[in-house]
Amino acid sequence: MRDWSAISMTETAGAIAEAVRSGRRSALSVAGEAVARIRARDGAIGAVTRLLEDRALIEARAVDAIVAAGGDPGPLAGVPYGVKDLFDVAGLPTTAGAAMRRDAAPASVDAEAVARMRAAGAVLVATLNMDEFAYGFATVNAAFGTTHNPYDIDRLAGGSSGGSAAAVASGMLPLTLGSDTNGSVRVPAALCGLYGLKPAHGSLPMGGVFPFVDSFDDIGPFATSIADLKLAWQILGGVGGGADSVRIARLGGWFEANMSPELSAAIDLLDAHLGGLTRVEFPEVDRARSAAFLMTAAEGGARHLPELRRRPLEFDPATRDRLIAGAMLPAPHYLAAQAFREKFRAAVDSLFEHHDVLIAPCVGEVAPLISDPFVTVDGVRVPARAHLGRLTQPLSFIGLPVIAVPLYRPGKLPLGLQLVGTAGREAALFALAERLEAEGLIGFSPPA
Amino acid sequence: MSDPLPLSDAAILETARALLDLDIPPECLPGVRANLALLAEHARLVGDLDD
Numbered sequence: 001m002r003d004w005s006a007i008s009m010t011e012t013a014g015a016i017a018e019a020v021r022s023g024r025r026s027a028l029s030v031a032g033e034a035v036a037r038i039r040a041r042d043g044a045i046g047a048v049t050r051l052l053e054d055r056a057l058i059e060a061r062a063v064d065a066i067v068a069a070g071g072d073p074g075p076l077a078g079v080p081y082g083v084k085d086l087f088d089v090a091g092l093p094t095t096a097g098a099a100m101r102r103d104a105a106p107a108s109v110d111a112e113a114v115a116r117m118r119a120a121g122a123v124l125v126a127t128l129n130m131d132e133f134a135y136g137f138a139t140v141n142a143a144f145g146t147t148h149n150p151y152d153i154d155r156l157a158g159g160s161s162g163g164s165a166a167a168v169a170s171g172m173l174p175l176t177l178g179s180d181t182n183g184s185v186r187v188p189a190a191l192c193g194l195y196g197l198k199p200a201h202g203s204l205p206m207g208g209v210f211p212f213v214d215s216f217d218d219i220g221p222f223a224t225s226i227a228d229l230k231l232a233w234q235i236l237g238g239v240g241g242g243a244d245s246v247r248i249a250r251l252g253g254w255f256e257a258n259m260s261p262e263l264s265a266a267i268d269l270l271d272a273h274l275g276g277l278t279r280v281e282f283p284e285v286d287r288a289r290s291a292a293f294l295m296t297a298a299e300g301g302a303r304h305l306p307e308l309r310r311r312p313l314e315f316d317p318a319t320r321d322r323l324i325a326g327a328m329l330p331a332p333h334y335l336a337a338q339a340f341r342e343k344f345r346a347a348v349d350s351l352f353e354h355h356d357v358l359i360a361p362c363v364g365e366v367a368p369l370i371s372d373p374f375v376t377v378d379g380v381r382v383p384a385r386a387h388l389g390r391l392t393q394p395l396s397f398i399g400l401p402v403i404a405v406p407l408y409r410p411g412k413l414p415l416g417l418q419l420v421g422t423a424g425r426e427a428a429l430f431a432l433a434e435r436l437e438a439e440g441l442i443g444f445s446p447p448a
Numbered sequence: 449m450s451d452p453l454p455l456s457d458a459a460i461l462e463t464a465r466a467l468l469d470l471d472i473p474p475e476c477l478p479g480v481r482a483n484l485a486l487l488a489e490h491a492r493l494v495g496d497l498d499d
Contacts, residue, residue, distance in 0.1 A: 309470050336491075
């Protein structure tokens with residue numbers, strides 16, 4: 001394992017913004033430190049695809065000018081952040097993790113989410129690695145390399161937003177943005193010990209985000225505290241009031257199978273801490289996951305069909321063959337999956353008449369080794385790239401908002417939970433996460 | 449054990465060409481076949497439109 005002792009404790013975005021707004025620190029110095037951290041650390045991690053030093057310094061100077069003039073640059077004043085390489089950044093090609101898009105026409109304007117972050121005073125420092133076209137849970141990329149887990153560089157960071165997670169967990173940046181179609185924020189958040197948000201489908205701006213599967217695509221932030229995650233959610237457009245009381249249950253069945261003993265014990269402990277939770281089950285979760293698999297393959301394949309015709313050998317082989325197969329999926333299977341989704345949604349909605357938050361594991365075990373990228377499902381070793389999302393995929397299938405939270409376990413490899421809610425009642429998710437963090441059950445602990 | 453995808457390589461190539469105007473490079477065929485078999489398994493689990 002790498003010696004991370006030289007890394008100082010990660011500052012939260014909220015603390016940085018408070019210092020910059022009050023004039024105690026300059027945004028320029030904060031940006032310069034972030035650039036220096038990336039230069040020093042990313043060689044071992046492989047999270048950053050492009051370091052945007054010039055842009056960062058321009059944005060930081062603009063923040064400092066507002067402070068000097070007595071103004072307020074916003075709630076993320078001077079906070080350095082990065083974006084998964086599928087957000088449009090004005091003047092740069094949006095690669096979506098694909099070698100073939102390195103020479104794409106530069107984006108003319110920033111993605112809407114990037115514009116909102118800038119309006120809040122945040123400073124964009126880097127674009128971040130991902131699985132090609134967001135199709136994977138590993139961030140093993142033929143063109144841009146593998147992103148390594150900061151807790152053990154011999155292990156996967158998870159994906160597809162692995163660069164976004166590793167940049168935060170390694171202390172390079174306090175806040176990043178990723179995207180989640182089937183678990184691409186939640187899986188790397190779990191493996192890298194972070195908070196990550198998969199918002200209610202369609203609730204945060206997708207303008208200028210390279211699409212994968214319209215039925216499921218959403219953007220979401222990564223952070224080291226629930227306060228930072230909530231702040232980013234609100235800046236990106238999330239709305240919701242307080243939550244007076246939160247009715248909590250534990251998801252059983254599919255979501256309890258295939259957990260490592262240490263994860264199972266940790267959830268039992270949390271269950272007892274909360275006074276003993278009712279167990280509820282979603283019906284036909286295996287069918288839901290399969291339906292999500294089919295819709296993902298079909299929509300992804302259809303989207304990339306023009307380039308598959310034109311230059312198939314320029315795709316990452318791990319992506320290409322799945323996209324081709326998806327494009328060939330007969331329409332009745334896609335329509336059956338869509339129809340099942342509505343039945344599944346109705347059944348799950350009825351559970352939320354009695355509960356506000358359902359607790360489930362995020363990934364059943366710690367991060368797999370890069371040299372042995374498999375996970376165990378029903379006693380069988382299966383490829384991590386496709387199966388790390390088996391617990392996340394059935395939830396995004398019906399667009400539920402989910403906060404991935406890290407179990408607090410200093411000195412150990414990260415394990416994460418999902419707090420699952422329903423659209424319009426996200427306040428309950430944040431309220432429970434805030435409580436669990438305050439009571440020491442969840443929380444970020446930097447790599448030792 | 450029966451073939452999870454009872455479709456010849458030639459049939460896969462011809463279907464892609466005829467329906468999608470897509471020429472699958474020979475080196476992609478094993479991966480495409482494996483992924484089609486996986487999709488077929490998932491499709492069986494999901495069932496038909498009125499299931």
